[in-house]
Amino acid sequence: MNSTILLIQLLNGVQFGVLLFLIAAGLTLVFGVMGFINLAHGVQYMIGAYLTFMYYSWTNHFLAALALGLVTALVLGLLLEELIFRHLYTRDHLDQVLATFGIILFVNELVKVIWGPGTLTLPTPEILSGSIQLTENLKYPVYRLALIAIGLFVALCLYVIVTKTRVGMLIRAGASDSETVNALGVNISRLFMIVFGFGAMLAGLAGALAAPIFTIEPGMGDNLLIVAFVVIIIGGIGSIRGAFIAALLVGVLDTLGRTIATDAMGLIFDASAANQIGPSIASMLIYLFMATILFFKPQGLFPAQGGAR
Amino acid sequence: MQKILYAAACAASMIGPALAQDLKIGVVVPLSGPPAVLGKQVEDAFRLAVEDMNGEVGGVSTEVFVVDSELKPEVALTRVKGLLERDEVDFVVGTVFSNVLGAIVKPVTKSETFLISPNAGPSTLAGRNCNPFFFSTSYQNNQNFEVLGKHAQDQGIKSVFMMTPNYQAGRDAVEGFKKFYEGEITNEVYTPLGHQDFSAEIAEMSEAGAEALFTFMPGGMGVRFVKQYRESGLADKMTFLSAFTVDEATLPAQQDAALGFFGATSWAPSLDLPRSQEFVTRFEEKYGYIPGGFAMQAYDAALLIDSAVRAVGGNLEDKDALREALEAADFESLRGNFAFNNNHFPIQDFYLLRVAQREDGKFWTEVESKVFEDYSDSFAQDCKMK
Missing domain, CATH: 3.40.50.2300 (Response regulator)
Incomplete structure (x- = not known):
């Protein structure tokens, strides 16, 4: 492990973190503001990827496909809210988990019926298809750098919206105490709808942006959803700032962990045992990190004031 | 009188096909989720083979039952029991993944039904747990x-x-x-x-x-x-x-x-053998995609069953005779050289393959060099076939 590889891995970690943030941002708002557990958030990530793929095959233009995909993801998000989620806000968390889990199963099968079970690929947009010679052997795709830039830009926008605008103020108020906000005459169900649609769109954006790197397949969002939950729990439920910092921490920790864990175990155990233990430790690392954070700060790093449920 | 004749004719037509003993084959492959791509190759190739035999594998009218393993051992087990008990199949062809094969191998072979793997080849089945009712038309995993x-x-x-x-x-x-x-x-x-x-x-x-x-x-x-x-x-x-x-x-x-x-x-769709090339052309015409090794192994499984049933003259009751006929592997494999080892795994040639682009723009693998000739697996010596 030399310093070059450490820097590259940091870059990779930040890039993974930024992607996680895009997924976690919507999730933390929905969970924080509405107290609603939406397991189907990973499905919205997948939908974003498939929609962009579909529009790309029609238009042959990445940006156009992305824009159309986002609008459709937003519409679908609002539609799901109207048809299903709205009826679950007052139910307890178990009902929400069951219903949204059902949506996962349904949509995963649906995309299989429409697009087939195989892995699909979306080409990198022409303008970003180049790469930078990072070291003698390694080229780094410009697209990945663009992904980091877009993620940071979205984070900045979200920060401004949440802290400087009226809607943002209501979202923060809703995260602290939605009943009082409702009592003050704010149309809370419309606020919920906006938050939900926006969250769905952000997840869709993450899916669309990830597609050229990670490929597209049914169930692609399911694993990331679990990591996204880890992120929002570490960051503090309902907190955009927390989600951002936690996403970067988790991204870097996971990436570095996978590189270092086996070597580190090699210092204690012999090579074959290290090969057995290292990868398992690496997979557990983010969960150990979450447990540690929860032990010291049960509300997460940046709890929304008033405490999200 | 006319009515009676009519009724008799009806009855005869219903009994007719059942009298000539039918061959029933169950196919167990993953058909949902991402692995469905592989299961589809097996199913498509097997159906193509049966079609090429005019629906008569081994000269006997054949019925094929395809079930989805969902890549879940417990699901596959339930469906396989259905094949054995309800449909009373004579052969089970499956599976793609070794963990699913591990779940179904006992119930299938215990019921004295022949199990033919079109892909999965775990080391235990090749070695100490080799089984007189299990055959592989693929390879041992390693x-x-x-x-x-x-x-x-x-x-x-x-x-x-x-x-x-x-x-x-x-x-x-x-x-x-x-x-x-x-x-x-x-x-x-x-x-x-x-x-x-x-x-x-x-x-x-x-x-x-x-x-x-x-x-x-x-x-x-x-x-x-x-x-x-x-x-x-x-x-x-x-x-x-x-x-x-x-x-x-x-x-x-x-x-x-x-x-x-x-x-x-052990095979590539570009392999320069007339039989293999004919198969690839037919497969592409029918299904619109290039068959991979999974498809070839499934087609060979059908050829194997065909050869054995033909050899015993359609008598599926004498299991020992049927086994001997299977062991003979008296069919022309799409991959060329093919014989069974003592553990019922193939002895065959292996190639290094290289990805190339065809003239029509599609991508496939081509044989780069032959690495092993008549190669058998490393576990056969542990197999004491009972």
Whole structure:
């Protein structure tokens, strides 16, 4: 492990973190503001990827496909809210988990019926298809750098919206105490709808942006959803700032962990045992990190004031 | 009188086909989720074979029952019991994945039904747990990896970076490769199953200075990895040796990102044998995609059953005679040389394959060189067939 590889891995970690943030941002708002557990958030990530793929095959233009995909993801998000989620806000968390889990199963099968079970690929947009010679052997795709830039830009926008605008103020108020906000005459169900649609769109954006790197397949969002939950729990439920910092921490920790864990175990155990233990430790690392954070700060790093449920 | 005649005719027509003993074959493959791509190849090829025999495998009118294993051992077990008890099949053809095969092998063979694997070949079934009712038309799992290790050794490749998913098959792949390879192994990296972002592993490869990469990344993982590997520019620096990573199931998604990469198995759709080429042409005409090894092995399974049922004259009751007929492997395999070893696994040739682009723009694998001739697996000596 030399310093070059450490820097590259940091870059990779930040890039993974930024992607996680895009997924976690919507999730933390929905969970924080509405107290609603939406397991189907990973499905919205997948939908974003498939929609962009579909529009790309029609238009042959990445940006156009992305824009159309986002609008459709937003519409679908609002539609799901109207048809299903709205009826679950007052139910307890178990009902929400069951219903949204059902949506996962349904949509995963649906995309299989429409697009087939195989892995699909979306080409990198022409303008970003180049790469930078990072070291003698390694080229780094410009697209990945663009992904980091877009993620940071979205984070900045979200920060401004949440802290400087009226809607943002209501979202923060809703995260602290939605009943009082409702009592003050704010149309809370419309606020919920906006938050939900926006969250769905952000997840869709993450899916669309990830597609050229990670490929597209049914169930692609399911694993990331679990990591996204880890992120929002570490960051503090309902907190955009927390989600951002936690996403970067988790991204870097996971990436570095996978590189270092086996070597580190090699210092204690012999090579074959290290090969057995290292990868398992690496997979557990983010969960150990979450447990540690929860032990010291049960509300997460940046709890929304008033405490999200 | 007319009525009675009519009734008699009706009854006769209903009894008629049942009198001539039908052959029933159950096919168990994954048909949902991402692995459905592989299950589909097996199903399509098997149906094509039955169609090529005019619906009469071994000269007997044949019915094929296809069930979805969902890649879940417990689901496969329930459905297989249905095949055995309700449909009373004479043969079960399955499965694609070894863990599912492990779940169904006992109930099928205990009911004295012949089980033919069109793909999965776990080492236990080839070795000490070999079974008189189990046959394989594919390979023992380790063999493709052994081919790559042998190739690397023969080519004098000095150092190899190894990367496989962190589960049993991934660890077996590493063991298989090491059997003949004696050079330096710079890294052994195990990724989570279903891994998404290989950037961290690729960064390690770029610094390891190994001459070649050995990997086993089946399905979607392979598509992602090959794309990311190609973008990193490492393809020009390291030889890409793989099994189940660049094949006809993944190439439609990988396209030119996989061009020139190496794979290994016992057959390629480009193989220069008339029978094989005829099969590939027919398959493509009917289904619109290029068949991979999975399809070939399923077609061979049908040919095997055909040859055995023909040899016993359609008498499916005498199991010992049927077994002897199966062991004879008296059929013309699409891959050329084919014989059964004492453990009912094939003795066959293995090739190093290379991804190439056809004239019509599609991608497939071509034979680069023959690595083993009449190669049998390493577990056969542990098999005491009872």
